[in-house]
Amino acid sequence: MALLGAIEAGGTKFILAVCDENFNIIDRTVVPTEDGPTTLAKVTTYFDQFDNIDAIGVAAFGPVDLNPQSKTYGYVLDTPKPGWAGFDFLGYLKNWRDIPYYWTTDVNGSAWAEYRHGANSEVKSLVYLTVGTGVGAGIIVNGQILSGFGHPEAGHIIISKNPKDHYLGHCPFHHDRCLEGVASGPAMEDRWQQSAKELADEHMAWEIEADYLAQAAMTYTTILRPDKIVFGGGVPHREVLLPLIRKRFAELMAGYLATPDLEDYLVPVANGDNAGILGCFYLAKSAMTRA
Known part of the structure; x- marks a missing residue:
């Protein structure tokens, strides 16, 4: 066999x-x-x-x-x-x-598993964003894993600082200017002195986290136009987060580009x-x- x-x-x-x-x-x-x-x-x-x-x-x-x-x-x-x-x-x-x-x-x-066997098995292009110890993305375009001179480092895109966030950042290279620096699991724990697992649903941490991840989703949407964006990793395990990302994404996009219904576009990982x-x-x- x-x-x-x-x-x-x-x-x-x-x-x-x-x-x-x-x-x-x-x-x-x-x-x-x-x-x-x-x-x-x-x-x-x-x-x-x-x-x-x-x-x-x-x-x-x-x-x-x-x-x-x-x-x-x-x-x-x-x-x-x-x-x-x-x-x-x-x-x-x-x-x-x-x-x-x-x-x-x-x-x-992980991105390929989602593409082949997960919620995205019927689509051609997707972004799989993992938010945990670090932030990274696997990108599938027309059935191919995206790679060029090197693989994408989509966790280090530059984002706009949330006005309620005074954290100086966790990334040793970009500090509070990149997504990983402000949205990774260690960044959340360092900022709030609690892990993502411990933070209450009502904590303002989730509003700030959703803002950063929605900014990232908007960037990936405008550049790549994927069929779906999948959120994986430890931080998105919290069910409070994804609805907040969808809400903030809609605000940021402001009707500029058409996407599938956000319930089908910004989705949790299917394969755990x-x-x-x-x-x-x-x-x-x-x-x-x-x-």
Whole structure:
């Protein structure tokens, strides 16, 4: 029986899984993220249990090099994560077992799962925005993952500061000028001294957060015109947030551009915490077919 592998490589943990040709999960485990060589030694030890894996999808925290023509294709680039900057992630795997791999970012993996199997299975283009430890986006345009000189860093778009917000920002590069600096989970916790899970629904934090995410949604809408924008990650788990985003988005857009009904346009993630793994499986199948 042919098997597919998935590596959802996060900054805190790696989720590893194996499925059959119908995408039924056969086995799954989690290993902590240590330095590159130590972590991937555990990854390959896990997959050594399975002799008949035909392909593996890898969705990795970044920044990573996705350009096949680059000398550092498959590498993790400059990152503050100890033991990872300049690490040849994909090369390590190829030296272990020479099978097809699909190499992409963690958020692209989740975006592809939403595109293939989630609320967006009938659309051609979408933006998947994750708001958690950081803010990032996977962008699908006409059925293709968007990438060029590098992958999009849509969490670092410049936004207008909410007049009620006096926080100085969490991003070490852009401080309070970029989306990640003011809207990420750590930014919320640092600003309010409470995590997004702990904040009351009535707290003004949600009005401010909705403003920033609505600004981002408007920017993505005007530039990309996607069929849907999907919100994932820990912060949008709070049900109070999405209705506020839709309301603020409508105010900001001010009737300028037509969009689908906002209940169908600005939506929560359909695959929950399984999105990354499912995306890796689908991409592994794609790599196997392409090979």
